[in-house]
Amino acid sequence: MDEAVPRRRTRIQAEKREVILGAALEVFSAHGFRGATIDQIAEAAGMSKPNLLYYFRRKEDIHTALIQRLLDTWLAPLREMDAAGDPVTELRSYIRRKLEMARDFPRESRLFANEILQGAPRIMPLLEGELKDLVDEKVVVLRGWMRAGRIARTDPWHLIFAIWATTQHYADFDVQVRAVLGPDRGGDGRFEDAARFLEQLFVNGLKPGG
Amino acid sequence: MDEAVPRRRTRIQAEKREVILGAALEVFSAHGFRGATIDQIAEAAGMSKPNLLYYFRRKEDIHTALIQRLLDTWLAPLREMDAAGDPVTELRSYIRRKLEMARDFPRESRLFANEILQGAPRIMPLLEGELKDLVDEKVVVLRGWMRAGRIARTDPWHLIFAIWATTQHYADFDVQVRAVLGPDRGGDGRFEDAARFLEQLFVNGLKPGG
DNA sequence: TTAACGTTTGTCCGTTCGGTCAAAATTCTG
DNA sequence: CAGAATTTTGACCGAACGGACAAACGTTAA
Known part of the structure; x- marks a missing residue:
């Protein structure tokens, strides 16, 4: 060899x-x-x-090595969402963990965002494989919670997208967030504010019977 | 001259x-x-x-010309949010319009996303100026609705961020959305599904007293 | 018709890019 | 210490890049 x-x-x-x-x-x-x-x-x-x-x-070898090692870390929070746990607690801590990742690993988030934005030319197989499989699995979990009347009946796929979008926003669009919040509100507290808001939004938004 | x-x-x-x-x-x-x-x-x-x-x-002249003409179109939906209207209706139609823009003008959305992701080197003044001013203005409107008890008391800035994030996600992360949804669910219907979900999420999530 | 003005093109330039290569420097192993 | 293997470097290459330019081509209006 x-x-x-x-x-x-x-x-x-x-x-x-x-x-x-x-x-x-x-x-x-x-x-x-x-x-x-x-x-x-x-x-x-x-x-x-x-x-x-x-x-x-090659340049591309560095990139793929980076993404490969990143994917596990990146999907860990979703993997931990436990069908046996309390739905509200599980969702709440999933959101919190994703938000912590946006705060602590913004570069990783932006690396992914850059790649997806440009059509995911180098990681499409990962999206259609590992990522889709994991989401499909968790969709079943969410559906179970909905059938049991523990969270509102809604589209589980788009629920996951909404959590991804709102949390990663604070990493990917960080400069915009800080520009809009301005110097006073844009300090370190913005992540706690975001956590409080998102918790309220998703918990109330998914109250059963809503 | x-x-x-x-x-x-x-x-x-x-x-x-x-x-x-x-x-x-x-x-x-x-x-x-x-x-x-x-x-x-x-x-x-x-x-x-x-x-x-x-x-x-120069290459950069094309880029700035593009962004300049885009900004008005892009902020129009938020501009239309009317303090005199019914809060739920106003928010609902803001979400719907933003989602329509993600569907009909994904390239515009990605152009912005690309620029922000890379630190907004060419449009920072716009973010801190025109964009921030508009958001500040609408924050006042949202605060008014909250004080009147017509929507839940929450952080108006992060509410706006959440709407931006969830709607633009369908343009910026389109390939990921379609990869995860798969060929069956990833068809043209995904925007209607997203609209229904987001409407439910935000309307219930912002019910007064939540 | 013709001169002025607006438009288009082929060619060229200096720089930067991803990547190669042979040789030198260093580290490891007996 | 000797020699083999690994690591580092300077110099270099062809391709692609952003951009310049003068010459050629169209168009238009006196």
């Missing part, structure tokens, strides 16, 4: 690849795939371009 | 500029500012690159 990038064995390999992925996350999330340059990533990673290309042969 | 681009007098000037803006909308919304090339836009507009550069001297 003629490996192009040497088999990942050494300590240096692991460390440098980590540094590169960190730098690439910064650059890709800020400029998109085409907008990001290898030189930018190399500079952010503190190494020369050929050195970077020694660890990842 | 030494004008670089000839003063817009002729019929051809007006027509060609229109064609270029249409082509540029297509290309910019699909690839972002940096990802789009002048050649792509020229080809989509059916003319040579130098010919295109005769009407717009």
Whole structure:
């Protein structure tokens, strides 16, 4: 087996690849795939371009490596939504966790958003596979709660979309949010305000019999 | 006055500029500012690159022209939200109109999203000026409705963000929405489903005393 | 008809891009 | 320490990029 990038064995390999992925996350999330340059990533990673290309042969390899490792983290909150739990508690904590991710990992959110916005050319299989499967599974859970009369009957798919949209908005559209809120209201408190609002919106919006 | 681009007098000037803006909308919304090339836009507009550069001297000029003319259309639905109207009706039709725009003008939505995602380097003044002013104005309207007990007391800014996020999601994340819904549910009906869901969510979520 | 003005094009330029390569420097292993 | 393997670098390449320019082509109005 003629490996192009040497088999990942050494300590240096692991460390440098980590540094590169960190730098690439910064650059890709800020400029998109085409907008990001290898030189930018190399500079952010503190190494020369050929050195970077020694660890990842092509620009696209960095990008796919990033997305691959991200997906699990990203879907974890939804995975944790438990059919056996209390629906309101489950939804509430799902929203809270997604909002925390928007606050703590905005670059990851923007990396995804950039990719989807431009037609998901590099991750379409993931969307139609892993992501769709997970959503289908949770749709069943939501339907169960609806049939049991524990939350209002409504479209479970669009409910999930609404949670995604409202939470990720605070990462993806952060500059707009801060611009509109202004200096006073746009401080660190905006995430708590958002959490309170979204909790109220979804909990009341999904009250059974609504 | 030494004008670089000839003063817009002729019929051809007006027509060609229109064609270029249409082509540029297509290309910019699909690839972002940096990802789009002048050649792509020229080809989509059916003319040579130098010919295109005769009407717009620089790539950035096309982009700013696009955004400038877009902003009015884009904010029109919010502008129409009338303090004198019935709150539920006003909110419902605001949501419906925003959703129609996501359906009918997805490229415009993605153009904005691309710009915001990458830090709004070219439209920050618009966000802090015109956009913020309009939101501030409508926040007063929402606050009035809340004080009158006609909708639930909640954070008016985040309410507006939630409406933006949920509606624009169907334009900006269209490929993801369709991938998750699959071929059967992802057809043209998805906008009506979304409208029904969002109406229910926001109307119930904002019931007074909630 | 012709001169002025508006439009279009082929060609070219300097820069930046993604990526290669051979050689040098470093680290690892016996 | 010696030699093998790994890591780093400077120099370089072809393609694509944004943009410039003069010449050619159309159009129009005196």
